[in-house]
Amino acid sequence: MKFAPFIIATLVALMLSGCANVKPWHRDLLAKDHMALDSDPLQSAFNDHIYFSKEASSGGRGFGGGGCGCN
Amino acid sequence: MMKTMSNKPYISASLALATSALLGHSAAAEEGWQVDSGLLIYNEADGRVQAVEPVIAVTRNFEDESSISTRLTLDTLSGASPNGAAVAAVPQTFTSASGIARLEQAEDDDDDHEIEEYGDRAYYVTPAGDTPYDENFEDNRTTASVSWLRPLNNGFKLNLGGAYSTEGDFTSLSVNAAISKDLAQNNTTLSLGMNLEFDEIAPDTGIPEPMTSIIAAESAGSTDTKQVTDVVFGITQVMTRRWVSQLNFSVSQSTGHHDDPYKFLTVADQGNLIEDPNDNGLTGVTTYLYLYEHRPEERQKMSIYWQNKVAIYANDAIDISYRYMTDDWGIDSNTLDLTYHLNVRGLFYLEPHYRFYEQSAADFYTPYLELGTDVVTAGTSITSLTEFASADPRLGAFSADTYGLKIGVPFMDHHEVSLSYETYSQTDKNEYKSAPAGSDLDGQDQFAELSANWLQLGYSVRW
Amino acid sequence: MVTTMTPEFQLTLHANHCRITFPAMASLCEVLLDTTDTQLALTLGELARDEAQRIEQKFSRYRDDNAVWAINHSHGKPVTVDEETAAMMGFAETLWHLSEGRFDVTSGVLRRAWRFDGSDNVPDERDIRALLPLIGWQQVIWQSPQVTLPEGMEIDFGGIGKEYAVDKVFEQLRQRWNGALLVNFGGDLRAHGPRGDGQPWQVGVEQVIADQPTKVISLTEGGLATSGDARRFLLKDGVRYSHILDPRSGWPVADAPRSVTTIAPTCLQAGMLSSLAMLMGSDAEAYLDHQKVRYWSLR
Numbered sequence: 001m002k003f004a005p006f007i008i009a010t011l012v013a014l015m016l017s018g019c020a021n022v023k024p025w026h027r028d029l030l031a032k033d034h035m036a037l038d039s040d041p042l043q044s045a046f047n048d049h050i051y052f053s054k055e056a057s058s059g060g061r062g063f064g065g066g067g068c069g070c071n
Numbered sequence: 072m073m074k075t076m077s078n079k080p081y082i083s084a085s086l087a088l089a090t091s092a093l094l095g096h097s098a099a100a101e102e103g104w105q106v107d108s109g110l111l112i113y114n115e116a117d118g119r120v121q122a123v124e125p126v127i128a129v130t131r132n133f134e135d136e137s138s139i140s141t142r143l144t145l146d147t148l149s150g151a152s153p154n155g156a157a158v159a160a161v162p163q164t165f166t167s168a169s170g171i172a173r174l175e176q177a178e179d180d181d182d183d184h185e186i187e188e189y190g191d192r193a194y195y196v197t198p199a200g201d202t203p204y205d206e207n208f209e210d211n212r213t214t215a216s217v218s219w220l221r222p223l224n225n226g227f228k229l230n231l232g233g234a235y236s237t238e239g240d241f242t243s244l245s246v247n248a249a250i251s252k253d254l255a256q257n258n259t260t261l262s263l264g265m266n267l268e269f270d271e272i273a274p275d276t277g278i279p280e281p282m283t284s285i286i287a288a289e290s291a292g293s294t295d296t297k298q299v300t301d302v303v304f305g306i307t308q309v310m311t312r313r314w315v316s317q318l319n320f321s322v323s324q325s326t327g328h329h330d331d332p333y334k335f336l337t338v339a340d341q342g343n344l345i346e347d348p349n350d351n352g353l354t355g356v357t358t359y360l361y362l363y364e365h366r367p368e369e370r371q372k373m374s375i376y377w378q379n380k381v382a383i384y385a386n387d388a389i390d391i392s393y394r395y396m397t398d399d400w401g402i403d404s405n406t407l408d409l410t411y412h413l414n415v416r417g418l419f420y421l422e423p424h425y426r427f428y429e430q431s432a433a434d435f436y437t438p439y440l441e442l443g444t445d446v447v448t449a450g451t452s453i454t455s456l457t458e459f460a461s462a463d464p465r466l467g468a469f470s471a472d473t474y475g476l477k478i479g480v481p482f483m484d485h486h487e488v489s490l491s492y493e494t495y496s497q498t499d500k501n502e503y504k505s506a507p508a509g510s511d512l513d514g515q516d517q518f519a520e521l522s523a524n525w526l527q528l529g530y531s532v533r534w
Numbered sequence: 535m536v537t538t539m540t541p542e543f544q545l546t547l548h549a550n551h552c553r554i555t556f557p558a559m560a561s562l563c564e565v566l567l568d569t570t571d572t573q574l575a576l577t578l579g580e581l582a583r584d585e586a587q588r589i590e591q592k593f594s595r596y597r598d599d600n601a602v603w604a605i606n607h608s609h610g611k612p613v614t615v616d617e618e619t620a621a622m623m624g625f626a627e628t629l630w631h632l633s634e635g636r637f638d639v640t641s642g643v644l645r646r647a648w649r650f651d652g653s654d655n656v657p658d659e660r661d662i663r664a665l666l667p668l669i670g671w672q673q674v675i676w677q678s679p680q681v682t683l684p685e686g687m688e689i690d691f692g693g694i695g696k697e698y699a700v701d702k703v704f705e706q707l708r709q710r711w712n713g714a715l716l717v718n719f720g721g722d723l724r725a726h727g728p729r730g731d732g733q734p735w736q737v738g739v740e741q742v743i744a745d746q747p748t749k750v751i752s753l754t755e756g757g758l759a760t761s762g763d764a765r766r767f768l769l770k771d772g773v774r775y776s777h778i779l780d781p782r783s784g785w786p787v788a789d790a791p792r793s794v795t796t797i798a799p800t801c802l803q804a805g806m807l808s809s810l811a812m813l814m815g816s817d818a819e820a821y822l823d824h825q826k827v828r829y830w831s832l833r
Contacts, residue, residue, distance in 0.1 A: 008320075011377065015308045015318050022258050022309045028085045029382040030315055034412050034420070037307070037317055037378060042109040042126055043477075043491065045144075046527055050113065050495075054521060056430050056465055057404040059301065059321055060376035060394040082632045082810075083803075083825045089628040090802045093621050094701055 037061075105130040109529045116522035119204070120150035137221040146212035146238070151204035155334040155462040156361055157439040158202055158515040159344055164356045165203065166194040166286055194356070202519045205333060212238035226253040230264070240332075243270045249303075260307040268299040274332040281365030282455035285335050286358060287349045297327025313382040321374045329366040336362055336462045340442040342510025348451040362440065362453070364461040366433075372398040386414035401434035402466070419480040424493065426473035429500065433466040435459035438504050438517040464519050468500040477527075485533040494524040545579055547572055550730060554579030558586040559594075559696050561720025565707070568714035568730050578711060582703045586719065589699040593622065593691045595642070602689060610685040612675075620679045622691060622698070629694075629806060630671040636813040637806075640683075641781035642690030643668050650763075650777040654770035662784035669781050697759060697805035700724050704801070716753075717801075724801040727754040739795050739830075749795075749830065757801035761808040762793030762832075778812045789816035797828040 029035065038044055038061065052058045111124040128142040156163060197203040216234035223229055228251045236243040249264030272278070273294040280289035305319040338345055338360045347360040378392035394406040407427040414420050437460055440446050445457045475493030482488070499518040506512040546553045552575035554565040565582045567575050592600050601619045615623065626639040643665050647657040668686045675682035683689060691698075696719050704717045704724040716725040716735050725735045734754040751758065766777035776786045794811045798804040807827050811818040822829045 008375065011318055012306065015306050015310075015316060016259065022312055027088055027309065027312070029313055029385075030309060031084060031088060032382075032386070034386075034388055034414075035315065035380055035382055037315065037380060040489075040529070042107050042128060042529060043489075043527055045126070045142075046109065046111045046124070046525075050523075050525065051428075054465060054495075054523075055404070055428060055471070056398075056400075056402045056433070057372075057374070057394070057396040057406065057428075059303075059323070060319060060374055060392075060396075060406070061378070080632075080634075081824060083807075083827070085628070085632055086803055086806060087799070089625055089632075090701075090800050090806075093625040093698065093802065094705065094800070095621070 102134045103132055103534055105132065105531070105533045107529070107531045109527060111525060111527050113525040114523060115150065117202075118151060119521070119523075120148055120152060122146060122148045135222065137219070140218045140220075142214075142216045142218075144212075144214040146210075146214070148210045148212070151206045152333075153464055153519045154203050154205040155331075155336055155364060156197075156203040157337040157339070157462065157512055157517065158200060159337070159511040160199050160513070160515065161344065161511050162199050163197045163203055163344070164194050164358060165197070165205070165361075166356075166358055200515070202516065210238050210240075212236060212241075227251070228253075240274045241270065241272050243268060245269070245299075251305075258309040260305075262303075262305045262307070264303045264305075266299075266301040266303075268301075270297050270299070270327070272296070272328060272332065276332065278328070278330075279332055279363040281330055282362050282457075282460070284347050284349050284453055285361045285363060286347055287453075295328035297325060297329065299323065299325040315380050317376075317378045319374075319376040321372075321376070323370075323372040323374075325370040325372075327368060329368065329370060330364055331366075331461075331463055332363075334364045334461065334463050336364055336437070336460055337439040337512075338362060338442055338446050339439050339506065339510070339512055342506025342512045344511050345442060345448075348448060348453065360448075360453070362446065362455060362460075364463065365455075365459050366435070366461055367400065367459055370398055370400055372396060386417070388412040400466070401432070402430055404428065404430035419478060422477040422479070422491075424473070424475040424477065426475075427470070428473075429470035430468060432468040432501055433461065436461055436463075436466045436468075436501075438462055438501070439512060464521070467518055468502075469497045469518065469520070470500055471495060471497045471521075479529075487529075487531045489527075489529040491527040491529075492524070493527075494522070496520070496522040543579070543583055545572065545576055547575075552579075554582065556583045556586070558583070559590050559699065559719060561696070563720070564716075564718045565703070566716040566718070566735075567707075567711075568727075574711070578707055578715075581706055581710070582717065585703045585706050586699050589695065589702060592618070593695045593698075595688070595690050595692070602691065605681055605683055606688045608683055610682065612680045612682045614680050616679070622694065623676055623681060624678065625694065626689075626691070627671065627676055629810075633810050633813060635671075635782055636780060636787075637693070637810060638669065638671050638781040639689050639691060639693065640671055640674065640687050641669050641779060642688050642692070643686075644779050644781070644784055647784070648768075648777070648779065650766035650768055650775075652765070652767060652769065654768060656768055656770045656775060666784055669784070693809055694802070694805075696720065696722050697757075697801045700801040701757070722757075722759045722801050722805055723753075724757045725753045725755060746832075751795070751797070751830075753797065756797055756799050757804040758795065758797050759801055759805035759808050760793055760795040761805075761812045763790070776812075780813065787813055787815040790814075791818050791831040791833050793832045794818060794822070795830045796822065 033039060107128045109126045113122040124144060124146045126142065126144040128140060130138055130140040132138045154165065195206055214234060214236040216232065218230065218232035221229050230249040233246045245266060245268035247264060247266040249262055251260050251262035253260050271294055277290045277293045278295050280291045283289040301321060301323045303319055303321040305317060307317045309315050344359040347358050374394055374396040376392065376394045381389050383389055390410040392408045396404045410422050410424045412420055412422050439462065440457065440460060445455065445460065447454050447456065473493055473495045475491060477489060477491035479487055479489035497520045499520050501518050503517060543556045547570060550570065552567045552569060552572060554575060556563050563586055565579055567578060569575060591597060593602055594600065595602055595606065597603060601615050605613050629637045647661045647665055649655060673684050673687065700717050700719050700722050701724055707715055708726060714727045714729045717723060723737065727734050729735065734752040737751045737753050737758060738748045739751060739760055740748060763776045763778065768775040776790045778787045778790050779785065780787050790812045794808045796804045796808040798807055807822065807825060811822050814821040819831055
């Protein structure tokens with residue numbers, strides 16, 4: 001991953017430029033429930049727990065609520 | 072720039088958002104309660120683990136946009152888990168020191184009930200050519216967590232939380248704090264969070280001394296601990312009217328006991344299983360040499376997570392996320408997750424889902440240890456030349472696909488019921504460790520590919 | 535609406551509540567507090583008066599010492615505004631988009647042609663056409679926090695200011711006191727309840743048509759606003775010209791209701807919805823039905 005720092009910098013710049021300054025009345029679509037970044041926290045928690053106990057990676061979105069003896 | 076007259080657009084939502092922005096709130100505040108409940112039914116192929124997990128979460132939202140949330144999860148697990156020994160062309164009997172001790176005690180006491188109870192646990196047999204599983208895996212875990220969100224001045228928000236989890240042989244306590252700031256008319260949110268976790272492991276057989284024979288019963292104590300610190304920095308950005316994106320950087324440091332006290336590795340001499348010099352001759356069964364695994368006391372992980380959610384038409388959406396993780400155990404992983412939210416006539420929604428995962432093996436992952444190279448014996452003494460080794464498939468190289476479908480049905484104003492079914496299957500990507508032709512380990516499977524499926528039921532209500 | 539002379543600030547103690555009144559924004563402003571603690575009422579009342587007058591001073595077009603004056607006298611040069619004014623500008627822009635151009639804070643210049651004094655002085659079409667080039671938010675260059683207003687145009691927050699003041703005063707009082715209260719600036723109001731006796735606030739809405747009994751609305755929580763043409767109209771040849779002007783034509787909106795009263799979570803939302811409904815003319819009721827808003831209209 002030699003290109004990692006370059007890729008990260010590009011992603012950050014892309015994120016912060018935000019393409020367009022989105023006007024408040026244009027956020028109606030994003031306000032819908034299914035557009036939330038985590039629209040079903042319980043399901044995400046179930047899935048995160050399953051993958052945490054079967055794989056070597058964890059997290060990404062944030063951090064889970066509590067450890068377990070499963071890994 | 073002026074739009075042509077559309078047929079009575081619905082503006083209440085946009086007006087509410089605009090009003091909140093003018094009055095200096097970051098989002099329209101709605102006071103009320105929310106209860107989310109769920110049930111997970113999980114099943115692995117080949118008679119491995121089965122679990123049933125109910126969960127309930129209660130959230131109270133306040134007018135000032137703060138909220139408190141509590142969650143309770145119960146986990147009942149049972150079934151079989153690979154014990155780390157290699158598949159061999161001969162049957163293998165696994166004895167457990169404490170199992171033997173209990174059985175001997177029961178026989179001395181002439182306690183039929185105890186003999187029946189522990190008879191199974193003293194030893195179990197894996198047929199030739201099968202993956203060795205420890206069948207007696209049963210556990211119940213309870214997790215409780217609480218979280219408090221509070222908006223502060225100037226667009227800052229504070230989140231504090233804690234969690235406590237307990238199961239037969241493991242207890243975990245964690246606290247977390249995060250702060251976030253909204254910028255650019257709420258188009259950008261920066262956040263920084265930290266999680267501190269303290270775990271204690273207390274296996275019923277005690278902590279085995281790593282890299283020692285499983286029947287030698289060398290103990291390193293009855294309990295051990297580990298501490299984990301996670302830090303996450305995130306940027307959430309509204310890119311366009313339809314597209315919101317989140318980029319998170321996380322680092323994690325874990326210090327303490329990482330060994331799985333129930334997992335060990337086969338020691339082979341030119342591919343053949345060796346009798347354990349400590350064999351105490353229990354009921355005339357040949358017990359082979361297996362050494363308890365050992366993992367480093369430190370683990371540092373770093374990950375980058377990028378998620379994008381794009382609204383399609385008026386009511387559909389696509390969710391794409393990618394995560395890259397790397398750690399100092401030599402494991403790198405890539406995860407790609409895709410979900411499409413399809414709204415069907417406003418009556419219900421479908422969410423087909425696909426996840427791709429791949430990981431490389433840990434540096435110390437090996438399907439078995441070699442006599443002479445990794446381990447030497449002299450009489451009854453066994454010395455490991457390798458400091459760290461584990462055959463736990465979770466640390467091996469593999470890829471995995473998940474396919475799933477969820478259906479959600481909203482009803483009666485703020486109620487929703489949902490059902491989701493997913494299947495998961497792993498594919499071995501490890502380098503094969505060849506054994507001499509004709510030996511016990513020659514040509515045998517070296518990685519127990521996991522297949523599992525699960526069903527999730529959910530019910531939410533808000534008022 | 536009361537037009538008699540009122541003293542600067544008045545506090546009256548009633549059986550179970552205190553009433554504070556003061557003039558602001560060309561209206562009688564009233565704050566009702568469900569308490570008999572006059573010291574508390576005095577403190578809260580003064581807070582309300584100070585905030586109302588602060589907002590009036592800041593956004594009034596009648597003053598020559600505020601940002602609005604600076605913008606309206608900028609002769610086409612860019613002006614940088616503070617956070618609150620920027621928020622107000624953003625809100626005005628949103629309203630212009632949501633109303634598809636009917637709600638336009640640059641339409642104030644039309645008052646040079648229209649004087650709604652109940653007479654029959656309907657202006658000449660030519661006078662109105664001369665003003666049209668000076669109207670239209672699409673000509674405003676707004677890039678927060680900088681606004682560039684072309685020469686000859688003017689910005690008037692009159693249609694937003696009062697409702698904004700009601701909500702701001704309401705929030706200030708709620709932050710300091712948890713009891714039931716009602717903030718009413720000349721008919722645009724916001725309430726928090728229920729009252730001490732468990733009852734909602736009883737709000738009397740004056741009816742524009744004579745002989746109609748005052749309508750009483752029960753309000754526990756939220757905002758209420760009325761848009762109407764009670765006293766401001768022109769009557770010529772039997773045709774009534776409402777003071778609600780469509781900025782795209784310069785003429786009054788045809789077939790607007792005599793009055794529209796709406797209820798919404800905030801006074802701003804109630805006020806904007808009633809204004810937008812009036813601007814829809816004959817479609818006012820259908821428009822409000824579609825927005826799923828509680829309302830009353832009179833024709």
